[in-house]
Amino acid sequence: MTARENYLTAARGGKPERVPVFPGDCNVFMPDFWMERDPVTGVDFCNIKWVKNDVGEMPMPGWKAMEEPSQWRDVVKFPDPSQMDWEGMSRRFEESKDPDKVNIAMLNTNGIFLIPVNMMGWEDALCAVCEEPEEMEAFASAIADFLVEVAGYIGKWIHPDIVFTGDDFAAAGGPFLAKEVFRTLYKPHLKRINDAIHSIGALAEFHCCGNCQFLIREFLDCGADICQLPEPNDQLLADKRELGNRLVLTGGWDRHGPGCAPFASEETVRESVRTAIDTYGKDGALIFWDGGICGTSEDSQNKIRWVLDEVEKYGGNYYKSPGRQPG
Template identity: 30%
Template sequence: MATLSYKENTLLAYQHKEPEFFPMASDMDTCAPRGVDFIRESICVDGTANDWFGQSWTFEPNIGGANPTPGVHLVKDITKWRDDMIFPDLSVLDWEGYAARDTAHWNREHKLSRVMVGFGLWERMFSVMEFQDALCALLDEPEECYYFFSTVADHKVRLYQYLIKYYKPDILIMHNDYGSSGSMFMSPNSWRELIKPHLQRVINCITDAGVLYEPTAVVTLIQFLERLPICGAPRLIPCIFPTTQKSLKKKLDIKCALSVALTHSIWIRLKQQKRRLENQLTKPLMICSWVAQSGLKTPKRNAIVNDELIRYGSTKYTCKRPDYDSPRTSVLGGNPFVK
């Protein structure tokens, strides 16, 4: 029988130690603070509206989220981004009111708490620019890109200082999709020279306050993932389920934990091959420091995956999960963007 709380058990994974029972993202309280009169890194309303930088977004019902409005981008010339972008005055926001509402049901005694504000430095650039223009800007105007990332980092530092003060989370999450499962969108040198110095400042403002930094990188390229811990010892790297899971574990297990998101593509592949999920969760991966989360498209599929995760995952740890015998749910626990 498990003796640790969800908080104590999950913290072991973040500390690169073996948990008592199989940890899942639903073991933490997670929220993404936002509102039409609050944090607007993108939009949280139906239809089309601007974020607080002035970029137009359109809500997409099929994916349950928003994308930059097609054909409408705030920055058309990277050399003129200072004239185009608006940076918000964070001091006028109702931090106390939103923090009280968003954290009202947090169980701080028994669960770790996480706050997610997506859109890292690179993601902000390709949100306000056409993607191909952003890629070209890295090569054609590296100095302007450097100062763009610096200014966005300044905004992020201010934003996270407010979030830490009022939400008091254990963990802060920031997105940064630097590539696909096959390669990065830029050369490692471009990332190191243009983005890393400013990312370092953002990470430092988080970790210096005693909060864990959790980057989200939708990329499985090992040569990039190896560099992230150097930036400020991030404790966890959520990533698309790696096809090179054994080599990834060998490279990273000492430096950081993994949060493996089981996605729709994994479901389709398993269905086509008529294989069970446990065939994808090899023992070397299951016993390293990782936290599981199901991110499939339908409640039925998530319920199936959650059941598989709990049953098979519990065979690799000292104890079964406390909720092992409880009814399975389809809730995307740990995903603050799913209501």
């Protein structure tokens, strides 16, 4: 199998020849507009200011893109997908991609939940969910309309195997929202986004950091084919045991476990990789990802090197073992 064929076997819930790896086995595309900033003010199309750090960018502390949720109609300036340089973006992607790897298009990393949070801050945005749910739902609907339209252009120009969409609805302690709130405000719009992804012939991969708990089943019910990066814990393991290969995971590595501890030994790091694969990948349906080990320190760089090497060695032979032959 090529890396693409192997990856897609796991992504569809099957048992591949070897454990695929995100993003190493992928060609990743992201539309240009997500990184575009106003040259004068430095804000994006949602009036959010971003500052760089070791892990990428975060909203500027103290900056509010809007004070009240009702202001989104005046503040947000959605780009017009029909005016984007899809021909140029497609050409650059074609020139840079490896034909043997899977093609993944990043529709969004901040969406119907996180965009309002990034605009208002956590406290005000979560209060608005409780105090002004109709306004927040209207904003979520508008964001979803935009993403559905962008997905159509991605399908026409990029032809991805998988489209990635994401929102961090959870933290280490659990979801930020009650199940009823999620179902009312967000679930219908996530389903519309996933339906748009499926309509272009791609698999839908949904990213959510943290302890997702009940959200895993909600994501699947919304049409997610792959759940990316739910925090490994007893609840996720129970879901995996019950749902089997219906629950395809990108992740598996415990970012809060001993392998990620400061100055963890090489053997501890390597053991954490083997544990992740043994726990979540024994029947397939696992795409390994360490979650993007943060930092540029020597300790972080050592961890990255050990993790990737162990995935290649252990994961490369994992399904060749007796009883684990691909079906």
